[in-house]
Amino acid sequence: MDKRPDAIDVEVGSRIRLRREELSISQAELAERLCISPRQLGKVECGFEKISASRLLRISEILGVPAMFFFESTSDDISSSRETPARFRLARHHRAVREQPYRGSKTSGCGQKSSPL
Numbered sequence: 001m002d003k004r005p006d007a008i009d010v011e012v013g014s015r016i017r018l019r020r021e022e023l024s025i026s027q028a029e030l031a032e033r034l035c036i037s038p039r040q041l042g043k044v045e046c047g048f049e050k051i052s053a054s055r056l057l058r059i060s061e062i063l064g065v066p067a068m069f070f071f072e073s074t075s076d077d078i079s080s081s082r083e084t085p086a087r088f089r090l091a092r093h094h095r096a097v098r099e100q101p102y103r104g105s106k107t108s109g110c111g112q113k114s115s116p117l
Contacts, residue, residue: 010047012056012070017045019063033062 020030031041034055043049051059060067 005047006050007047008071009050012051013045013047015070015072016059016063019065019069020045023063025063030059030062034058 020027027041027045028038031038034041036055040049044051056070057067060069
């Protein structure tokens, strides 16, 4: 059985994390407002735990975005056909830099194995 998270779950979780960080809301604070543990929210943000439609709607209300925000494509090939807001491009690049492994680290981001630099 494949233990890797589904790509859609990873993308939705990533967009939750990006918007949460954009608003300077801590993981613990958002988790408390959702009545879940920070660990559970972390699993959602990494794509390892699926999220219900009702909880995703609540997250969209808290983060001040429409629920479809979490499903909009951010891939370069699709975004070239329509303008992607600069803040999301910047946030994607910031996330990529932030997730670079620290010295001696075997994992990066959400526990995924990092490639040697």
